[in-house]
Amino acid sequence: MQEFxxxxxxxxxxxxxxxxxxxxxxxxxxxxxxxPILILNxxxxxxxxVFTYKLQIxxxxxxxxxxxxxxxxxxxxxWKLFEGTFYKRLIxxxxxxxxxxxxxxxxxxxxxxxxxxxxxxTVYTTFFVYVLSILWFRKIFIKFEYDSLIxxxxxxxxxxxxxxxxxxxxxxxMSDFLLKDIRYxxxxxxxxxxxxxxxxxxxxxxxVFKGYRR
Amino acid sequence: xxxxxxxxxxIMLFLAVSLILLVMFYxxxxxxxxxxxxxxxxxxxxxxxxxxxxxxxxxxxxGLQGDxxxxxxxxxxxxxxxxxxxxxxxxxxxxxxxxxxxETTRLLSQKLMPPLLEQEGCGVAIEKYxxxxxxxxxxxxxxKSLDNDIKIPISKGYELYRIIQEFTTNAIKHGLINEFMxxxxxxxxxxxxxxxxxxxxxxxxxxxxxxQGSGLRNIQSRLKFIKGGLIQRxxxxxxxxxxxxLNPLKND
Numbered sequence: 104m105q106e107f108x109x110x111x112x113x114x115x116x117x118x119x120x121x122x123x124x125x126x127x128x129x130x131x132x133x134x135x136x137x138x139p140i141l142i143l144n145x146x147x148x149x150x151x152x153v154f155t156y157k158l159q160i161x162x163x164x165x166x167x168x169x170x171x172x173x174x175x176x177x178x179x180x181x182w183k184l185f186e187g188t189f190y191k192r193l194i195x196x197x198x199x200x201x202x203x204x205x206x207x208x209x210x211x212x213x214x215x216x217x218x219x220x221x222x223x224x225t226v227y228t229t230f231f232v233y234v235l236s237i238l239w240f241r242k243i244f245i246k247f248e249y250d251s252l253i254x255x256x257x258x259x260x261x262x263x264x265x266x267x268x269x270x271x272x273x274x275x276x277m278s279d280f281l282l283k284d285i286r287y288x289x290x291x292x293x294x295x296x297x298x299x300x301x302x303x304x305x306x307x308x309x310x311v312f313k314g315y316r317r
Numbered sequence: 318x319x320x321x322x323x324x325x326x327x328i329m330l331f332l333a334v335s336l337i338l339l340v341m342f343y344x345x346x347x348x349x350x351x352x353x354x355x356x357x358x359x360x361x362x363x364x365x366x367x368x369x370x371x372x373x374x375x376x377x378x379x380g381l382q383g384d385x386x387x388x389x390x391x392x393x394x395x396x397x398x399x400x401x402x403x404x405x406x407x408x409x410x411x412x413x414x415x416x417x418x419x420e421t422t423r424l425l426s427q428k429l430m431p432p433l434l435e436q437e438g439c440g441v442a443i444e445k446y447x448x449x450x451x452x453x454x455x456x457x458x459x460x461k462s463l464d465n466d467i468k469i470p471i472s473k474g475y476e477l478y479r480i481i482q483e484f485t486t487n488a489i490k491h492g493l494i495n496e497f498m499x500x501x502x503x504x505x506x507x508x509x510x511x512x513x514x515x516x517x518x519x520x521x522x523x524x525x526x527x528x529q530g531s532g533l534r535n536i537q538s539r540l541k542f543i544k545g546g547l548i549q550r551x552x553x554x555x556x557x558x559x560x561x562x563l564n565p566l567k568n569d
Contacts, residue, residue: 247347252340252345262337270326273326
C-alpha cells in the first residue's frame with residue numbers, strides 16, 4: 104500500500120510539468136506564475152525515485168532544501184500576483200524573515216534529528232500561504248478579475264496549497280514525537296502526507312488543463 | 318497525543334475547506350450581482366437612446382417636416398401666382414419658413430452633439446447650455462472652471478456633459494431649485510466636478526436602488542463608462558455631489 108501510494112505520488116508529480124511543456128504555447132500568461140511550483144514538483148518526484156528510492160541516499164538533506172525551494176516558489180507566485188508596493192514589501196519582509204529563520208535553524212541541524220526544526224519552517228510557510236491567500240482573495244473581489252474561480256488555474260493551485268498545508272501541518276508539527284514514540288508506526292501517519300501530496304499534484308495537473316487557452 | 322493529531326488536522330482541513338468554499342460562494346454571488354447591475358445599466362442606456370430617438374423623430378416630424386411642407390406649398394403658390402404683391406408676400410413667408418427650418422436643424426444637431434463640445438471643449442459647452450437653461454427656466458445657473466488648462470477628451474467630455482444635463486433636468490423637475498452650481502477643477506491625474514443645488518434634498522443612492530426610471534441609471538451608466546466615481550456630500554440645505562474622474566486624459 105505504502106509503496107503503491109509512493110509510486111502514484113511521484114508519477115503524478117512529474118505530469119504537470121510535462122503537460123505544461125508539451126503545449127506551452129497554448130497556456131495562458133497567468134499560468135507562468137505557477138511554473139516554479141511545477142518544476143519543483145517535477146524535480147522532487149524525480150529526486151525521490153532516483154536518489155532516495157534507487158540510490159538510497161538519505162532524504163533529510165533534500166527535505167531541508169525542499170522546504171526552502173517550496174517557500175520561494177510560493178513567494179514567487181504571490182510576488183507575480185500582486186502589483187502594489189505594500190504587497191511586494193510584505194512578501195519581501197516575509198522572505199527576509201524566512202531566510203534568517205532558515206539560516207538560524209541550519210545551525211542546529213543534525214542528520215536524523217531535524218523533524219522538529221523542519222516543522223517550524225512548515226508552520227511559517229503555512230502562515231505565509233494563509234496571509235497571502237486571504238489578501239489575494241480580497242484583491243480578486245475588489246478588482247473583480249474572474250468570472251468563475253473554478254476555471255482559474257491560480258485559484259486551483261492556491262486552494263491546493265491551502266488544503267495540503269493545512270492537512271499536513273499537525274503531521275509535521277508532531278512528526279518528531281510520532282517517530283520517536285515506539286507505540287506508533289510513523290508510516291501510518293505519513294500516508295496522510297502522501298495522500299494529500301497526490302491530491303495537490305492532481306490539482307496542479309487540473310490547473311495545467313484549465314490553463315490551456317480555449 | 319493521537320486525538321490531538323487528528324482533531325488538529327481535522328480543524329485545519331475544515332478551516333481551509335471553509336475558506337475556499339466561502340470565497341467561491343461569495344465570488345459567484347458577486348458575479349451574479351455585477352451581471353445584473355450591468356444588465357440594468359445597459360437597459361437604462363438603451364431606453365435613454367430610444368427616448369432620444371423618439372424625441373428627435375417628433376422634432377423632425379413636427380418641426381422640420383412642417384417647415385418643409387410650408388416651403389413646398391409656398392413654392393407651389395409661387396408657380397401659380399401672377400400677382401406681384403402676392404408673390405412678394407409668399408416669398409417673405411418662404412424666407413421665414415426656411416429660417417425656421419434652419420433653426421430647427423441647428424437645434425437638433427445641438428441636441429445630438431453640441432458642436433461647442435468638439436470645438437471648445439466640455440467647459441464651454443456646459444456654460445452655453447447653462448445660459449440657454451437660465452433663459453428658459455429663470456433658475457440661476459453658475460459654472461466655474463478653476464483650472465482652464467484641463468482638456469478633457471471629447472468622449473469623456475460628452476459623457477460628463479450628459480451627466481450634468483441629467484442632474485440639471487432632475488433638479489429642475491423634482492428639486493424645485495433656485496440656484497444650481499457646477500465647479501470643475503483638477504489636474505492631469507484626476508478631475509473633480511462638484512454639483513451643488515439649493516433644491517429639495519434627496520439621497521441619490523437610495524433613489525437609485527428604488528428608481529424604476531432611466532435617469533439615475535443613465536447617470537450611473539455614463540459614470541461607469543468614464544470610470545468616474547460619485548460621492549454625495551452631506552449638507553444642511555440642498556444637495557452636493559462630487560464626481561471624481563481618475564486619469565481624465567486617458568482615452569479608453
